[in-house]
Amino acid sequence: MNRNALRLADYLTHILEAIDRIERYTRGLDRAAFMSTDMVQDAVIRNSEIIGEASRNIVQRYPDFLQRYPEIALADAYRLRNAVAHGYFTVDLGIVWQTTLVELPRMRSLVLAEVQKLAAH
Numbered sequence: 001m002n003r004n005a006l007r008l009a010d011y012l013t014h015i016l017e018a019i020d021r022i023e024r025y026t027r028g029l030d031r032a033a034f035m036s037t038d039m040v041q042d043a044v045i046r047n048s049e050i051i052g053e054a055s056r057n058i059v060q061r062y063p064d065f066l067q068r069y070p071e072i073a074l075a076d077a078y079r080l081r082n083a084v085a086h087g088y089f090t091v092d093l094g095i096v097w098q099t100t101l102v103e104l105p106r107m108r109s110l111v112l113a114e115v116q117k118l119a120a121h
Contacts, residue, residue, distance in 0.1 A: 008062050009118045012111050014054040015077075018047040019108045026100055034097050044096060045084045051107075052081020072110045073103065 025043045026034060034040060055074035059066050066074055080099060084091050 006057070008058065008065060009115060011054040011058045011061075012115045012118070015051050015111050016108060016115065018050040018054070019104050019111075022047045022100055022104060023108075031094075031097055034100075035093055041093060041096070044100060045091065048077075048096065048099070049081050049085050051104075052078045052085075056081070069110065069114065072114070073107060076103070077107070 022044050025040050025047075029037070029040065034044075055077040059074050059078065066072075080095075084096065
């Protein structure tokens, strides 16, 4: 689908799907297991990039959404995307793990609520 044809709900759904994948990939893992499993790290980093890119598109195309919902950390998600996309082998996996544990569940619930609101209209 052409990026210009994507709606706000599409970008939010991309974020939800990426968070769901990260949660599935890390389910049952502790920090040590995450830190020692490069395949899971790569999967989490890739989906973090998707979250960040969708967040950037929302910020650019729907700035009113960002103003209405500052608690959805879209700008932070894009900054993390830049760090993991351009950091190559210098990515701080501790930050990635902490984001996975703390920030993504919160972001998921906020984004899901907004997707449900949009679907109702």
